[in-house]
Amino acid sequence: MKNHLWRLFLLMLVFSLAAGCSSDDVSDEEAALTATIRSTWGDKLVALDAEPPYPPTNSPASAGFDARIDLGKALFYDPVLSGDNDVSCAHCHHPGFAWGDGIALSIGVGGVGLGPDRARTLPPGEAELEEWEFMTPRNSPSVLDTGRFAPAPGNDPWEGVMFWDGREDSLEKQARGPLRSRDEMKHDAYGAPAAVGMVCEELKTIPEYITMFKAAFPDEFAQIDAAGDPDSDIIDAGNYSRAVAAYERELYTADSPFDRFARGDDSALSMSQKRGLKLFFDVGCDGCHSGAMFSDFGFYALGVAQGGPGKPPIHEHGDGNDLGRYGNTTMDEDRYRFRAPSLRNLSLTAPYFHTGGTGTAGDYQTLRQVVEFFNRGGNDLAIEASRLDDFMEPQGLGDTEMDDLVAFLESLTGTRIGSSRIDVRVPTSVPSGLAPPAVLEPVLSN
Structure with a gap:
């Protein structure tokens, strides 16, 4: 009986040590990844300022x-x-x-x-x-x-x-x-x-x-x-x-998780989000999506599938196409170019791209679909390759890598409205006496 209890005790001790070693290994791996991110891209970890710039x-x-x-x-x-x-x-x-x-x-x-x-x-x-x-x-x-x-x-x-x-x-x-x-x-x-x-x-x-x-x-x-x-x-x-x-x-x-991480809180991002952050830099996403707002607000030709009425719209004698910035500048090199959006608050603001995926095979209703678009090299619109930006090429990311990238993008979503000057609630009346939109609970409060 004593030998049996002794063997049972040793078995439990082995399992306990194994579990402890596994936990330590994960912690060491995460600590090493965090250190790599901070040492390699520390200057690119830019948190939002307390307030926007004012005129x-x-x-x-x-x-x-x-x-x-x-x-x-x-x-x-x-x-x-x-x-x-x-x-x-x-x-x-x-x-x-x-x-x-x-x-x-x-x-x-x-x-x-x-x-x-x-x-x-x-x-x-x-x-x-x-x-x-x-x-x-x-x-x-x-x-x-x-x-x-x-x-x-x-x-x-x-x-x-x-x-x-x-x-x-x-x-x-x-x-x-x-x-x-x-x-x-x-x-x-x-x-x-x-x-x-x-x-x-x-x-x-x-x-x-x-x-x-x-x-x-x-x-x-x-x-x-x-x-x-x-x-x-x-x-x-x-x-x-x-x-x-x-x-x-x-x-x-x-107070997005990323901002807390950028300010020094190593625990603000999950392991998956940190892997996604590293991948974000490894594959060059920051070439267009840089700075605190994760955009340079430049104009790029990605070949996003066109759906909807186009611009000008069909009912205003358009042809269903949208040539993007060209409509504003009439410069040939601006055809199919659209402003790079900020990646802030993406988990709250689907669908994506300039069409929102309406009436297209591309869809773009979820962040995963957006990541898949870039992973396959974009150009669902099938425009001539010479008009695409050079970085639009297949990336070869696996499912886990794409999941990690989505997890990181979700970390860029704020958790509250930063201003204390506004009431974020929908008013029940307006000065004209007309009916304002229906009252729904704001997704963020201050």
Whole structure:
């Protein structure tokens, strides 16, 4: 009996030691990997700054800035900005969907519902819907961290490259674009050049907005008041743009696992995420996706499969194709080039690429599908090889390596909104008295 108990004790001791050795081996392996990452790419482990860069005329030092953010939020959620008074910015950029909408191509004028449940209906004055009509020709990115987008060379830090084709260079300028788009917000209420001015004229008829603009721009209003001009003159395109941008700029994220790791917390990333981080550098992903925002905001030809209406869209005499930045510059070398997106918050902002994968064999609905696209060398569009960027070639990654890369990309998602200046909740009412989008719980809070 004693010998039996003694053998049982020895057996348990052996198993215990074996388990301990295995655990130590894993820890040693992870410690070695962490040390390799920090010694080899330490200068590329860049955490986000506490706040985005602010333009001098639209910063926390500006008089009325907190009231300006409140005004920008009201405008963001108010359908009064649209020609038919039926769609707001938040219908396509809702907090419940990480300030996006979770669908490939957004539905603007005449849309009903939110996110994946949003559907097209006939807008006023329309007898029938043409194919793709009143849908955005490109995927609508999330507003999160757009205030941190890097500028084109030579521009100021707050003049970030906006839109898939880079046609605007600040949040202030970006805020005017959707108002001019027939499919997104304008419909046929007025011509595109007059859209922002017409919206401002409507805002001037709403007393609460006059009060809010005066509080948001006290210095500007003091000049209007001194000149004896109408109070409503405080509402103009410039102040409208600054207000919306002030709200959007505060939608910056904080405390992603990667940022904690970059600041020295070795435990912030899992072993799989660390392997994915090493692989990210090994295969050269940082050639385009560098810096704190994991993008150089340059323009690249990847050969992403085209679906949807193209740009210009089919119903506006397009051919279903989208030539990307070429439509903005008309330079032949810009054909099929689109802005490199930031990799921040990817786990909250599917689907991906400029089409969102709609109507294509490429799909692009998940991060794994995006990694598989690059692993096979891209070019689902089958454009001529001379137009592709040189790095678009098969990578030969195995399933585990692709899983690790996806795990790392997920570590770039913030865990909260960094700004304490904004209320991230959807308002239950807006100054126009129109119905704001439905209240859904924000995916991130502050």
